[in-house]
Amino acid sequence: MKSYRINEIFFSLQGEGARVGQPSLFLRFSKCNLICKVETHGFDCDTEFESGSDQTVEEILAAFGDLTSECRWVVLTGGEPALQVDVELIEALHEAGYRLAIETNGSVELPEGLDWVTVSPKVAEHEIRQKVADEVKYVLGVGQALPQTVVEADHYWISPAFEGDRVDPQTLEWCVRLVKENPHWGLSVQMHKCWGLR
């Protein structure tokens, strides 16, 4: 039976972007195709995505049911979920009554059928493969310019890079300045870290 390499499954609130504050089940996939470093990306990846266990759709659905019977939104995240998310998984979760959001680094084109796509590019613009999204979000450190994005989206966000659970005031100030200079972009802060949530 087909399985997916899953790092963790948990129930929390979406902390970023246009869905901020909405309760969601988080299905966090193991593995990533990138290594984000402060020298190249303006921040060090603080996500542990190496560990995990192989889980079938049935096991994933059972884990969701153990956490809540009410929440219908699932956030597919990672690591890089696009390395594993496929039509089979999307259809199975839809059939079980879930709506599916995904958070991807944009380097892999997504399958059809997802209900909400967040692209947070971590590669150069010419390497972005997922060019259509509901929202696009750039994580920026102090002094980093806003790229000329190739992603077409309904919402455009600048997200100040965090160091652990805190954001440097200078980074925040820099991102606020960028938003003021580019008013069709908005500020998206990783509120779940401020709330003490995962």
Ligand code: SF4
């Ligand atoms: S793309 Fe995301 S998960 Fe992968 S290394 Fe970069 S920040 Fe970490």
